[in-house]
Each structure stands twice: as C-alpha cells, then as structure tokens.
Amino acid sequence: MTQATATAQPAALLTPEHLLTHWQGHRRLTRRMIEAFPEDQLFTFTAAPPMRSFGALAWELYNVSAYMLDGLVSDEWPNPDSSAPEPQDRAALLAAWDELTAKIDEGLPTIPPARYGEEKTLFWGVMLALDAALYAIDNEIHHRGQGYVYLRALGIEPPPFWER
Amino acid sequence: MTQATATAQPAALLTPEHLLTHWQGHRRLTRRMIEAFPEDQLFTFTAAPPMRSFGALAWELYNVSAYMLDGLVSDEWPNPDSSAPEPQDRAALLAAWDELTAKIDEGLPTIPPARYGEEKTLFWGVMLALDAALYAIDNEIHHRGQGYVYLRALGIEPPPFWER
Numbered sequence: 075m076t077q078a079t080a081t082a083q084p085a086a087l088l089t090p091e092h093l094l095t096h097w098q099g100h101r102r103l104t105r106r107m108i109e110a111f112p113e114d115q116l117f118t119f120t121a122a123p124p125m126r127s128f129g130a131l132a133w134e135l136y137n138v139s140a141y142m143l144d145g146l147v148s149d150e151w152p153n154p155d156s157s158a159p160e161p162q163d164r165a166a167l168l169a170a171w172d173e174l175t176a177k178i179d180e181g182l183p184t185i186p187p188a189r190y191g192e193e194k195t196l197f198w199g200v201m202l203a204l205d206a207a208l209y210a211i212d213n214e215i216h217h218r219g220q221g222y223v224y225l226r227a228l229g230i231e232p233p234p235f236w237e238r
Numbered sequence: 239m240t241q242a243t244a245t246a247q248p249a250a251l252l253t254p255e256h257l258l259t260h261w262q263g264h265r266r267l268t269r270r271m272i273e274a275f276p277e278d279q280l281f282t283f284t285a286a287p288p289m290r291s292f293g294a295l296a297w298e299l300y301n302v303s304a305y306m307l308d309g310l311v312s313d314e315w316p317n318p319d320s321s322a323p324e325p326q327d328r329a330a331l332l333a334a335w336d337e338l339t340a341k342i343d344e345g346l347p348t349i350p351p352a353r354y355g356e357e358k359t360l361f362w363g364v365m366l367a368l369d370a371a372l373y374a375i376d377n378e379i380h381h382r383g384q385g386y387v388y389l390r391a392l393g394i395e396p397p398p399f400w401e402r
Contacts, residue, residue: 087354087368088252096372121285122390190251198400204251208260209400215376216399219383226286235380236362236373 099238263402
C-alpha cells in the first residue's frame with residue numbers, strides 16, 4: 075500500500091523545513107507556559123528547591139537556543155556569552171523570546187543542510203551540528219516539563235503538551 | 239573551512255541510524271531515572287498531586303514507544319492496546335523496558351526510510367510517521383523532566399541530562 079510512495083521519497087527523515095517547524099512548535103508551547111504562570115510566581119516559585127524558577131529556566135532556554143542559532147548560521151562556536159541580564163518580568167522575557175523567534179525563522183533557512191552533518195567543537199565538547207540543534211530542543215522540552223510540575227503544584231492546568 | 243565537506247553531504251539532516259542512536263540515548267537516560275528513585279517512591283510519590291508517580295509516567299513512556307515502534311515497523315496503526323497491566327515494582331518495569339530496547343534495536347533498521355515521510359492515521363489524528371516517532375521521544379523527555387522535579391523534591395540528585 076505504501077510501495078508507490080516509498081520510491082518517490084528521499085532518505086532524509088528530517089528536512090530543514092521540518093526542523094524549523096518542529097523547533098518553533100516547541101517554542102510556541104514554551105511561550106504559552108511562560109504566559110500561564112502568575113506574574114508574581116514566574117521568577118520566584120519552584121516546586122523543589124533549590125531548583126530555579128520557571129522564568130530562570132526559560133531564560134536558559136532562550137540563551138541556549140540563541141547560541142545554537144548563532145552557531146548554526148555563522149558556523150562559529152565561541153563560548154556562550156551569558157552577560158545579558160536575566161529579565162525581571164514576563165514582558166521583557168516574552169519580548170526577547172519573540173525577537174529570537176523571528177531570528178530563527180530568518181536564520182534557519184540560510185543554513186547549508188550539509189552543515190548539520192559536520193562535527194563542531196562547542197564549549198562543552200565535540201558534537202554534530204545536528205545534535206547541537208536537537209540538544210537545544212530537547213533541553214527546552216526537558217525544562218518545560220519541569221515547568222508543568224510547577225504549574226500543577228500551583229493548582230494551574232498547563233497547556234496541552236501536544237498542542238504546538 | 240566547511241566548504242569542502244558541504245558538497246559531499248546529502249541533505250538528510252537525520253539518518254535512520256541517527257534516529258536510533260538518539261532515541262536509545264534518551265531511553266538509557268530514562269532507565270537511569272527509573273533506577274534513581276527509591277523503590278518505595280517509584281510508584282507512589284508525586285511532587286504535585288494529582289500528577290502520576292514516575293513509575294506510572296515511565297509505564298506510559300514504555301507504551302507510547304512500543305506503539306510507535308509497532309506502527310513504524312508494521313505500518314499498521316490500530317488503536318493502542320493498553321490492556322497490559324502496569325508493573326508494580328521496578329524490576330518488572332525494567333524488564334519490560336529492556337525487552338523493548340532490544341525490539342527497537344532490531345525493528346528500527348527494518349523500516350523503509352521513505353515511510354517516515356508518509357502521513358499516517360493514528361488514533362489521535364493524521365500525522366507524518368516521522369512526527370509520530372519524534373512525538374514518542376519528545377513525550378519521553380517531557381515526562382522524564384517531570385521526574386527530575388520529583389527526584390529533587392525527594393532530595394535526590396538526578397543523573398545528568400546530557401549523559402546518554
């Protein structure tokens with residue numbers, strides 16, 4: 075039944091366009107999580123001290139994604155620059171988030187697909203550029219999942235995981 | 239500097255071999271999480287009621303992965319069969335986990351790569367087979383991240399996220 079299409083498809087499991095859609099879908103869900111926290115809990119609450127607040131975790135996610143995007147686009151992988159001050163309110167966090175969303179939309183299509191298959195020396199080791207990109211997404215899913223527990227502990231229903 | 243290799247690589251960002259490595263790496267980390275819980279907390283503790291225990295979450299992860307593997311290998315996508323009883327202790331959970339690990343190692347290489355680019359009708363909607371596979375992995379990262387909060391709430395240091 076699938077024989078007809080089987081020969082018409084390339085062996086690429088994941089296209090650059092698909093990676094962009096997948097990444098941005100996850101980032102939209104994380105954005106909804108940032109919005110779901112009460113403003114006075116976003117940067118203060120933790121369900122299990124000494125874990126960081128979801129605002130602090132989201133700021134890490136922003137920084138990791140920005141670092142990966144820059145590396146993939148420029149093919150330069152300097153040590154991450156963490157000098158930007160952590161936002162102190164939701165509006166500032168969301169503004170940075172949305173600015174990066176546009177940069178990802180713009181930058182990702184400019185990356186030569188072959189680059190993903192090359193090994194890069196990041197500050198925490200040598201890895202395929204694809205693995206670096208997947209790491210940014212996986213790390214976002216990981217910490218966002220932690221935010222789900224925080225919201226539940228606050229008695230708030232989180233946005234559905236499957237909605238992107 | 240990357241010019242030379244850029245033309246030598248195909249446009250496939252993710253190969254079937256890479257998907258297998260990526261998936262099994264995440265499953266190894268989840269297995270370490272299952273081992274990290276005290277036996278008497280694995281199926282009882284939750285950091286935010288009414289959230290499920292990590293044992294129950296891990297059993298969901300097992301079932302989703304088994305369902306996805308069966309669908310990808312057989313290209314048949316019946317409604318998931320949730321009749322298998324949830325394990326009541328760590329040993330039974332790990333035995334099922336390890337059995338599935340071997341099945342994934344065996345089954346994934348038999349899947350025609352083109353299948354991942356085809357739309358499949360799963361019981362929760364139409365999606366690309368690749369998205370179904372990625373969903374299983376993402377769902378595992380998501381719930382495992384929740385388990386990290388549980389462990390922290392129990393005062394236990396979780397295994398490093400980046401170690402696979």
